[in-house]
Amino acid sequence: MSETVARETAAHRIHPVTVAPSERQTEAIAQEEEHAAHNYHPLPVVVAEGQGAWVTDIDGRRYLDCLAAYSAVNFGHSNPVLLDAARAQLDRITLTSRAFHNDQLGPFVAELAQLAGKDMVLPMNTGAEAVESAIKVARAWGYRVKGVPDGAANIIVMAGNFHGRTTTIVSFSDDPDARDDFGPYTPGFRTVPYGDAAALAAAVDEDTVAVLVEPIQGEAGIVVPPPDFLPAVRALCDERRILFIADEIQSGLGRTGATFACDLAGVVPDLYLLGKALGGGIVPVSAVVGDRDVLGVLRPGEHGSTFGGNPLAAAVGRAVVALLATGEPQERAELLGRRLHAGLERLIGHGVLAVRGAGLWAGIDIDPDLATGREVCELLMERGVLAKDTHGSTIRLAPPIVVDPADLDWAVEQLEVVLLDLSGR
Numbered sequence: 360m361s362e363t364v365a366r367e368t369a370a371h372r373i374h375p376v377t378v379a380p381s382e383r384q385t386e387a388i389a390q391e392e393e394h395a396a397h398n399y400h401p402l403p404v405v406v407a408e409g410q411g412a413w414v415t416d417i418d419g420r421r422y423l424d425c426l427a428a429y430s431a432v433n434f435g436h437s438n439p440v441l442l443d444a445a446r447a448q449l450d451r452i453t454l455t456s457r458a459f460h461n462d463q464l465g466p467f468v469a470e471l472a473q474l475a476g477k478d479m480v481l482p483m484n485t486g487a488e489a490v491e492s493a494i495k496v497a498r499a500w501g502y503r504v505k506g507v508p509d510g511a512a513n514i515i516v517m518a519g520n521f522h523g524r525t526t527t528i529v530s531f532s533d534d535p536d537a538r539d540d541f542g543p544y545t546p547g548f549r550t551v552p553y554g555d556a557a558a559l560a561a562a563v564d565e566d567t568v569a570v571l572v573e574p575i576q577g578e579a580g581i582v583v584p585p586p587d588f589l590p591a592v593r594a595l596c597d598e599r600r601i602l603f604i605a606d607e608i609q610s611g612l613g614r615t616g617a618t619f620a621c622d623l624a625g626v627v628p629d630l631y632l633l634g635k636a637l638g639g640g641i642v643p644v645s646a647v648v649g650d651r652d653v654l655g656v657l658r659p660g661e662h663g664s665t666f667g668g669n670p671l672a673a674a675v676g677r678a679v680v681a682l683l684a685t686g687e688p689q690e691r692a693e694l695l696g697r698r699l700h701a702g703l704e705r706l707i708g709h710g711v712l713a714v715r716g717a718g719l720w721a722g723i724d725i726d727p728d729l730a731t732g733r734e735v736c737e738l739l740m741e742r743g744v745l746a747k748d749t750h751g752s753t754i755r756l757a758p759p760i761v762v763d764p765a766d767l768d769w770a771v772e773q774l775e776v777v778l779l780d781l782s783g784r
């Protein structure tokens with residue numbers, strides 16, 4: 360990078376940590392606390408604008424966004440190409456319902472199917488809906504194609520999974536916060552330890568219709584399975600005629616340095632579940648992507664969504680697919696990911712116990728004797744870096760892929776300073 364660019368970048372990193380929160384910020388937080396259900400515990404920052412990897416709060420403080428809305432903002436805030444696609448579509452038509460065809464859906468599903476190397480796409484809105492849709496497809500496939508007795512289908516899921524928040528999905532979560540008090544639970548799921556191919560093989564039977572796996576577990580703390588695990592899932596599914604469903608809602612679409620995290624393990628699942636970044640950080644767009652012999656089981660009237668496949672979502676989704684089709688975001692995530700991981704590895708033994716991840720995605724286990732993940736995130740926030748803790752002492756870094764390399768280094772430096780301050784306390 361040229362010196363001029365470096366200096367300009369440095370200028371927008373200036374973060375007035377000394378500025379006390381304004382009354383406007385306090386008021387905005389109080390209003391949310393008072394009237395929004397308390398199903399989140401946000402950091403005390405009120406974001407008002409975003410550009411690339413940076414966001415600005417209502418008092419004008421700037422922060423490097425190292426969460427990127429759980430990878431929904433992989434291509435950066437206010438990405439000009441994606442915004443243009445959305446704006447152009449806003450002026451044409453935004454919603455038709457699937458009662459009629461619209462001129463964006465056909466190209467969107469064709470282009471997304473091509474990106475994934477599959478035949479068909481079932482468009483939905485949120486990630487949880489993609490997961491729910493895949494469960495329905497897998498069960499219907501089991502009864503109609505595999506010949507499983509009616510009502511007997513089972514699906515194998517992984518311990519530590521995160522697939523969303525609906526009643527069926529929390530039924531097979533093992534996180535008490537996600538699950539407790541939300542029963543009765545949907546039956547038909549079996550849990551095996553993540554990464555344990557032998558346990559998986561022992562759990563399947565003739566009524567198993569699918570194995571549902573995150574190729575890298577995001578919410579669990581960016582947990583990467585042993586390298587032979589996903590190939591073993593693929594082999595077992597082939598052998599026992601079971602659908603391999605890869606939940607790539609967070610891991611997919613560039614984050615790991617590949618289009619799909621499954622690519623890194625050299626496996627192709629039967630169904631990809633996509634969401635988050637598919638909507639370019641603009642609208643919720645999700646999809647189940649697979650071949651005709653599986654997705655083709657759905658018949659008219661059996662599944663649907665008022666907003667699924669709407670022309671605005673499809674237009675934004677097309678622009679996202681076009682970005683990924685160049686291979687550039689994946690390449691950048693791979694390159695910057697190596698830089699990020701090299702920086703983080705140096706912190707091991709200095710307040711960090713372990714670092715995991717792939718591409719521009721890192722789970723960092725903080726020494727619990729030093730601080731909780733939440734405390735580290737609060738201190739990072741004061742230094743102009745927004746990150747999110749998960750499971751007590753783990754923090755994750757997943758900045759938009761458009762992040763400037765120097766800004767990325769700077770974020771790691773801020774973490775280093777926070778850990779140094781904590782150990783000197």
Ligand SMILES: *Cc1c(COP(=O)(O)O)cnc(C)c1O
Binds near residue numbers: 522573607608634
């Ligand atoms: C976020 C996420 C979901 C749920 O997506 P929503 O859009 O929040 O419903 C499902 N699976 C994984 C792996 C996720 O990270």
